[in-house]
Amino acid sequence: MTVQAIGLGKSYGTTRAVDQLSFTLEPGVVTGFLGPNGAGKSTTMRLMLGLDRGDGSTLWDGKPLRDRVDVTRTVGAHLDAKFFHPSRTARNHLRLLATEASIPASRVDEVLRLVGLDSVARKRPSGFSLGMGQRLGLAGAILAEPAVLLLDEPANGLDPQSIQWLRDFLRRYAQRGNVVFVSSHLLSEMSLMAEHLVVIAAGRMVADESLDTFVARSTRNDVLVRCSDPVALAVALAAEGITAVPEGADGLSVASSDTDRIGDIAFRAGIGLRELARRTASLEDAFLELTSGDQQFRTGGAS
């Protein structure tokens, strides 16, 4: 199954929260959904599910969700860790969600075991921690083994072991030919989990590409050169069409990833090298660079 979001848009008064977002989610890979706070990630997910009224449409294997007969087996969504009735037991909460696809009670118990909530299955979730709420939400999403998983910040409140479990689970789930679409602001997690990224800022599309391509686009992919004569090396590099800017007392930041070529140029110019190191931007670097200026709720900075 593929999921096509076409021209999604949503306004709150005069504020355009989501503006003409179009992307396609492919099966077999985990697609990360990134954006600063207030970028419109949750709104986009709600628009995709038809929960919010707005512009555009989302097609699930070519059909709007409301026209599909097997909705629960098409998409499982986890939008918030607190979406449950406090006096309905965890097991009954899942029994409720199981009704649309007539899922047997044995599957409910199986999923509770899978997410590690079997020991509290008959407890009311009013006392659940945020992490337990996330697990219950995830259990609800995967209950019918849907072709598409839509998860909004599922790692929030999880301990490191649980995050690792979630990461492995989602990768395995996608590898079985399913679509997995996960929003998160935990960039380190996303870099380990996602293979494809949809990045938005201020409701607009910033990137829709593979994680590697996204990171490679960052200007922070460079080579650090420390040498005996940085000025002379900068001139020699410029003669070869390579840009370099000073960094520190004896260093240059060279806009290239070809260390062999830089070494050859320095050798021919008779400049002794002290360090030659390729620096690769992290997802965090690339994300911050591409979304800078678009953060809706910016902090005041360190005092």
Add this chain to the structure above:
Amino acid sequence: MIASLRYEWVRISTVRSTKIFLVLALVLSAGLAYLIASPQHASFDDQGSPVGPETVNWFGAFGFPLTLVAVLASVVASQAIGQEYRFGLIRLTLTAFPRRLRTLSAKLIVVVLAGLAFALVSFLGSEIGVSLRGHPVPPEGVAAPDSSYLVRGAVFVVLWGLSAFAIAGVTRQTAVGIAVPIISGLIVENLLLFVLTNRADWLVKILPWSTAARWMSPDDSSDPLGRAVAWPALGVFGVWVLVFLVAQVVTFQRRDA
């Protein structure tokens, strides 16, 4: 539709408060009926001595508890939609059942069935109450409600519940759905009745909840309201409920979940 109804059934039956309110309806009806069915003299002479045989207020034993049970039914009805918004469950519901009109229809059907269940439980409780008083059947010569009275009572409970359901749906607040019919029926409309009677009688006759309360008008020609009042009063209330429900359908369809 069947799946939506099954969903609503699991939803309503797995919440503790539904069972609590049903038990409360039974106990309340039995207790009130027991108290109301106490044999009393209907008239007294100038010296205050009772005249004639003792009588039992059979209408009150069945009618008054049902009026209170309607409030309990309205709590369950309001929760059917209000709690979905309060706890964010509406997003899970509409993800699984994206056809909103169908989802709302399933909720409406379950609210109607719940209203009927509460009315039946109330009748059962009243029967238990009068039986405990030693009157499992109306005593000789005592006017008793007929099947039409009981049907009117059930319709009243269902309509009261639906009004609460619709208001809770429009406002997305369980408490508002419960409170508006009570406050309006007991306070606001009573003040309006006081002000408008003899000034604008036509307006008095179309106030929603106070008009609905006339369902209890006994099938007794000695009552000034009489049989002819009860069904039309429920009809007026039914139109109001329809207006509330239309508002709910429109807002449910158009607004974000």
